[in-house]
Amino acid sequence: MTPLQDAELTRLTLGFVPLLDAALPIIAREGGFFAAEGLEVTLSRENAWSTLRDKVAAGLLDGAQMLAPLPLAMSLGLGRAPCDTLAPITLSRNGNTITLSRTLAERCGADYRDAPADSARALGAWLTDHPERRPRLGMVYPFSCQHYQLRQWLALGGIDPDRDVELAVLPPPRMVEAMQAGEIDGFCVGEPWGSLAQHRGGGRIVATGAQLWPDHPEKVLGVTASWAERHPATLAALIRGLTGAADWLGASPEHARQARDWLALPPYLDRAVSHLETLAPDTGPARQRLGGDLRPSPAAMAAMAAHLDQALRARGGRLAPARLSACYSPVHFDAATHQERA
Structure with missing residues (x-):
């Protein structure tokens, strides 16, 4: 294992859209998992994916909870000017x-x-x-x-x-x-x-x-490739904070109920979760999973990538396997989770 490096940034802002699969960033902030990594994280509620996308691309957000296809769509210039974007950790499946x-x-x-x-x-x-x-x-x-x-x-x-x-x-x-x-x-x-x-x-x-699409990745953390290159230690700290939040969430039913209470706070989902008692994983019709295997994988994105490839072919292009692999590479996740404190 390699030793931890000091984060290049200690204060940063992540975007989210009010959905249950914003849970891990919210838990990491409210439960102190980001703070344990030396990060002071502000969570910015964005109501539309297009707004969140543009703010990440413009550098107004350091990163964000994103739809699983969004980092690749941004990289390919689908919906906006191209902006190389990475998905270094999976935040949820199903839902x-x-x-x-x-x-x-x-x-x-x-x-x-x-x-x-x-x-x-x-x-x-x-x-x-x-x-x-x-x-x-x-x-x-x-x-x-x-x-x-x-x-x-x-x-x-x-x-x-x-x-x-x-x-x-x-x-x-x-x-x-x-x-x-x-x-x-x-x-x-x-x-x-x-x-x-x-x-x-x-x-x-x-x-x-x-x-x-059983067990398909649904949300990911998205950061631009240039941000990741400039702030590798900060990204590693973010990944560890999120994995810590996921481990905590899955540790007991009491934690799942506490997580629901955090999401019910006005800055997050407020009354939209009033009908839920818990964030216990894999329950209800949606079978949502907010923990488990967070390691990104290009192979897990095959169904989604086929649709993006179809969109590119309609414009006379095609999706290069190397682009898919770079976007959902586990290299940052593996580096972060194999570090140890000095």
């Missing part, structure tokens, strides 16, 4: 729900306890009988697992995502409100928004990302 308004779900008879293909076919059959209806479905960002999982689920039911429904981009915190107001008929988003819609009686979960 997405496809939720329809209660009215639409009851009319078509879709339910997540069915296989995803069955619930999708139920919607497809209803749409065939009601061709005048073109449901509007929300997703959080064009280059996201939520978008790709929603399209895959629709296709299982013979529904053309580009013809039979309208897909709209909305920030995660707007989903439940928009569905209650009749602006959308359903959505695919990370927790707690799907279970909150169901808890309030306005929606029904009909499929999950865990059913479609």
Whole structure:
């Protein structure tokens, strides 16, 4: 093991979007795991992924919780000017729900306890009988697992995502409100928004990302490659703080309940988690995992990378395996977790 080096930065700001899989940065801050690494971390709540993306690229944030495809999309220049970005640690797996308004779900008879293909076919059959209806479905960002999982689920039911429904981009915190107001008929988003819609009686979960892409990485820590190059010891300290938070979270049910209480603080998710009692892993329809194997892996990103490659091919390009490997390389994670205190 190599000795720890002093962090180049001791004060830094990380962005997050209010979702359950912002848990590890929040736990690391509130539980003192960042402080134990000599870091004073401010967490900046951003309601839209595009805003968070641009702030990281511009250096206004040192890093952020990100959608798993986002670092690669940024590196490839999909959605904005290219900015080489890395994902040195995985923050969560699973956690997405496809939720329809209660009215639409009851009319078509879709339910997540069915296989995803069955619930999708139920919607497809209803749409065939009601061709005048073109449901509007929300997703959080064009280059996201939520978008790709929603399209895959629709296709299982013979529904053309580009013809039979309208897909709209909305920030995660707007989903439940928009569905209650009749602006959308359903959505695919990370927790707690799907279970909150169901808890309030306005929606029904009909499929999950865990059913479609079991155990797929959902959120990662994202930093620009230039930031990582300038601050390797700071990045290592961040990784150790996050792994410490994950170990603590999984150590006892009491810790999972305490983590829920931290997320319920007003700067974080506030009342959006009031219906939850705990952050115990792998529970509920979403089967969300906020700990476990945090080591990034290019191979684990295969399903997501195929969609980004398709987007590139539509522009006359293609995804180089070396770019995928560089973006999700475990080299920073391994270096950080194999250091010891002098």
